[in-house]
Amino acid sequence: MTFNTALHQLQQSEDIAIITHVQPDGDAIGSCLALADILERAGKKKVTLYCQDKVPALLEFLHGHQKFKNSLEDGQQFDLSIAVDCSDENRMGTCFAVFKAGKKSMNIDHHVSNTFYADTNLVDIKAAATGEIIYRIGKELTDNLGKHSAEALYTAISTDTGSFCFRNTTAQSYRIASELIEIGIDIERVTTLLYKTNRLERIRLLAKALSSLELFENNKIAVITITQRDLTSTGAMESEMENMVNYAKNIVGVEIGILLKEADDSTSKISLRSKGRIDVSLLAGQFGGGGHQAAAGASLPMDVEQARKEVLAAARKMLGAGTQ
Amino acid sequence: MTFNTALHQLQQSEDIAIITHVQPDGDAIGSCLALADILERAGKKKVTLYCQDKVPALLEFLHGHQKFKNSLEDGQQFDLSIAVDCSDENRMGTCFAVFKAGKKSMNIDHHVSNTFYADTNLVDIKAAATGEIIYRIGKELTDNLGKHSAEALYTAISTDTGSFCFRNTTAQSYRIASELIEIGIDIERVTTLLYKTNRLERIRLLAKALSSLELFENNKIAVITITQRDLTSTGAMESEMENMVNYAKNIVGVEIGILLKEADDSTSKISLRSKGRIDVSLLAGQFGGGGHQAAAGASLPMDVEQARKEVLAAARKMLGAGTQ
Numbered sequence: 022m023t024f025n026t027a028l029h030q031l032q033q034s035e036d037i038a039i040i041t042h043v044q045p046d047g048d049a050i051g052s053c054l055a056l057a058d059i060l061e062r063a064g065k066k067k068v069t070l071y072c073q074d075k076v077p078a079l080l081e082f083l084h085g086h087q088k089f090k091n092s093l094e095d096g097q098q099f100d101l102s103i104a105v106d107c108s109d110e111n112r113m114g115t116c117f118a119v120f121k122a123g124k125k126s127m128n129i130d131h132h133v134s135n136t137f138y139a140d141t142n143l144v145d146i147k148a149a150a151t152g153e154i155i156y157r158i159g160k161e162l163t164d165n166l167g168k169h170s171a172e173a174l175y176t177a178i179s180t181d182t183g184s185f186c187f188r189n190t191t192a193q194s195y196r197i198a199s200e201l202i203e204i205g206i207d208i209e210r211v212t213t214l215l216y217k218t219n220r221l222e223r224i225r226l227l228a229k230a231l232s233s234l235e236l237f238e239n240n241k242i243a244v245i246t247i248t249q250r251d252l253t254s255t256g257a258m259e260s261e262m263e264n265m266v267n268y269a270k271n272i273v274g275v276e277i278g279i280l281l282k283e284a285d286d287s288t289s290k291i292s293l294r295s296k297g298r299i300d301v302s303l304l305a306g307q308f309g310g311g312g313h314q315a316a317a318g319a320s321l322p323m324d325v326e327q328a329r330k331e332v333l334a335a336a337r338k339m340l341g342a343g344t345q
Numbered sequence: 346m347t348f349n350t351a352l353h354q355l356q357q358s359e360d361i362a363i364i365t366h367v368q369p370d371g372d373a374i375g376s377c378l379a380l381a382d383i384l385e386r387a388g389k390k391k392v393t394l395y396c397q398d399k400v401p402a403l404l405e406f407l408h409g410h411q412k413f414k415n416s417l418e419d420g421q422q423f424d425l426s427i428a429v430d431c432s433d434e435n436r437m438g439t440c441f442a443v444f445k446a447g448k449k450s451m452n453i454d455h456h457v458s459n460t461f462y463a464d465t466n467l468v469d470i471k472a473a474a475t476g477e478i479i480y481r482i483g484k485e486l487t488d489n490l491g492k493h494s495a496e497a498l499y500t501a502i503s504t505d506t507g508s509f510c511f512r513n514t515t516a517q518s519y520r521i522a523s524e525l526i527e528i529g530i531d532i533e534r535v536t537t538l539l540y541k542t543n544r545l546e547r548i549r550l551l552a553k554a555l556s557s558l559e560l561f562e563n564n565k566i567a568v569i570t571i572t573q574r575d576l577t578s579t580g581a582m583e584s585e586m587e588n589m590v591n592y593a594k595n596i597v598g599v600e601i602g603i604l605l606k607e608a609d610d611s612t613s614k615i616s617l618r619s620k621g622r623i624d625v626s627l628l629a630g631q632f633g634g635g636g637h638q639a640a641a642g643a644s645l646p647m648d649v650e651q652a653r654k655e656v657l658a659a660a661r662k663m664l665g666a667g668t669q
Binding site for chain 1: 508509510511512514515516517518519520522523524526527532533536537540541542543544545548549551552555556558560564591592595596597598
């Protein structure tokens with residue numbers, strides 16, 4: 022029902038704004054670019070894309086990535102403003118102003134935490150990515166999705182499912198990917214750009230991170246430590262540390278993977294990962310942080326040596342409690 | 346046509362041997378286990394699996410992995426012997442004896458180099474994995490593939506397509522995966538077992554390998570060196586070096602990734618990877634090796650320092666020639 026209401030709303034509108042969330046990811050950018058392409062193919066007079074933050078360099082291979090604006094012109098209005106992949110209004114950051122400038126509003130999203138903040142709320146929590154919902158819209162509004170949309174939607178779904186590996190991946194995710202490939206995607210090129218491209222600085226940092234690896238409690242706890250000196254000497258960016266904790270977690274026998282980051286002399290950050298048995302959100306909670314059972318984090322007001330001691334002690338206690 | 350002939354042959358046979366290739370990979374083991382399961386579901390009296398070499402530890406999560414035998418009993422015969430994922434008879438190693446013990450023979454494979462060595466040759470070079478062909482057989486011979494076959498076939502197709510990323514991946518690969526997931530696969534569990542499980546020893550070796558990384562020619566050539574001491578001090582296995590050359594290749598700007606391995610005091614091995622412009626099979630050829638445009642290797646009768654000098658000089662020359 023909502024789907025048909027949304028289609029009707031799209032059909033009725035000619036001047037459309039599309040807004041996605043701050044710190045946009047592959048699903049945000051891919052879904053927006055595909056939706057814009059679909060609406061243009063469907064003959065809309067004007068479609069404008071908005072995002073508070075820049076498109077990540079990683080996604081600059083997507084056609085149309087340079088079309089995003091980050092602010093509204095004075096007095097500008099739209100027939101329809103569509104928030105894409107935003108669970109609530111705050112996710113739009115400063116571009117919430119664009120959302121408010123729509124005579125009507127729509128919310129297309131897949132997050133379970135969505136707050137239904139628009140006139141029309143097309144929220145499907147079974148979709149692994151917002152890109153899956155956009156795909157369904159595309160099938161209704163155009164006869165031919167086209168290669169640009171196919172590549173954008175593949176990117177959206179692939180990045181939100183960890184390249185079709187995470188638990189949220191469904192038969193539908195693979196089926197849509199199959200149909201997108203039929204439209205025409207150079208799958209090796211796209212996946213190489215998304216997953217197999219590393220800056221030299223990141224590899225230099227990874228070498229240091231892995232060299233710091235320590236194991237405790239019969240290899241059940243693995244700790245990687247990254248200092249400020251590691252960051253400056255390699256030239257790597259903070260964001261490039263992101264997945265390194267998984268090298269600790271993915272070791273055979275490890276139950277808790279810990280990445281310890283020196284923020285400055287008196288602040289440390291921890292990223293925690295669990296293979297499943299231990300709930301690391303409880304561990305993070307002991308230090309004022311939070312997250313999920315399998316992935317959590319916290320910021321500690323102490324130097325990295327002290328943080329290491331305290332987190333290790335707490336992790337050891339949890340392991341002991343977990344095995345009773 | 347061949348497909349129907351093969352189906353007919355399978356329907357006519359009751360005592361069936363299934364043989365796969367030496368050093369079996371995910372497609373070999375997954376395809377065999379699924380085919381055996383399908384034939385048993387189709388009511389065959391006896392199905393026996395053969396492989397000269399052991400099932401890799403990585404694949405021991407697959408149901409039935411312990412069923413493989415490595416030799417024939419004296420005088421044993423079969424109604425039908427089926428070679429799976431073997432491009433020629435030599436690929437079966439000592440288990441070729443099992444192949445010969447079939448009153449009839451069949452060859453199910455997807456390699457372009459297949460030599461059509463059986464009575465019935467079901468060879469589809471468009472299939473990304475032999476698992477895709479087995480899936481089609483399963484759809485014909487049973488009403489319900491079952492979870493064990495689904496997991497085995499997902500493993501077969503996923504491992505042969507680099508987790509649905511390599512150039513050989515097709516819309517069909519994704520479509521079959523979609524149908525396998527509908528049967529029931531814990532996709533996160535399987536992909537974690539296949540791709541996100543590392544022995545501590547491998548991570549220790551990776552730390553050393555990445556620490557050895559050197560770049561040349563304005564970062565167009567990246568070299569990783571692994572010595573015998575690295576292997577012994579970390580306890581890693583030779584096979585665990587396999588994908589490390591990709592860390593060199595995948596760096597932004599790199600055109601040739603080189604992994605240099607010290608075999609002993611007077612022998613070195615090189616693994617070469619290209620992003621595409623340079624044909625590394627020509628580079629390997631200069632040292633008596635070979636391979637493909639994007640991936641090649643060679644064994645050099647010299648110590649690792651000398652090998653490093655000679656390979657670098659040759660790589661520099663190729664780069665120069667390539668840019669003219």
